[in-house]
Amino acid sequence: NAGVMQNPRHLVRRRGQEARLRCSPMKGHSHVYWYRQLPEEGLKFMVYLQKENIIDESGMPKERFSAEFPKEGPSILRIQQVVRGDSAAYFCASSPTEGTQYFGPGTRLLVL
């Protein structure tokens, strides 16, 4: 049973470009969470999704950030017009219910 998959593992973007981060949950998991870790900090919750629904987006910046979890395919975290402050590690987690969350390896975004 494969774990949570994230791609790409590393992503470099110039200021103003778009970043798309993908997350495939563990088999049988219908709950997906996105977290961001800035350097020297803990993980910060961004958004919680179930298939085709955003359940809690209280941690998402109001502008430029969006997330989706379509009926088919991976969950996508999209950052438009990236700025240097968006440089961070972005982690996806999944769970079968609202229980223990299992994390993917993360995507390290670097904005030049």
Added chain:
Amino acid sequence: DQQVKQNSPSLSVQEGRISILNCDYTNSMFDYFLWYKKYPAEGPTFLISISSIKDKNEDGRFTVFLNKSAKHLSLHIVPSQPGDSAVYFCAASVRSSNTGKLIFGQGTTLQVKP
């Protein structure tokens, strides 16, 4: 407002000894607590959890203790091994709410010396 705090940024112990990592929280609504271990350039790995209806949970070398009145939990690792060297995060959630979001502490870097 840091609702979950790990006040020790780092901890160093000798192989074979006990490692005790501490975590404090402020939100009395938290009813589920977890510990994760994280190696550099990897995602957090789940270690152990505890519900607020319990005060202790044990899994092999790992034991988590919860003191609700003090809003404090700790992770004990006995005996410590060099492979345990990593960053340890405690996390908390309100399972009874509509969201399963985890609130993380800042992490404690554990170094186990051979």
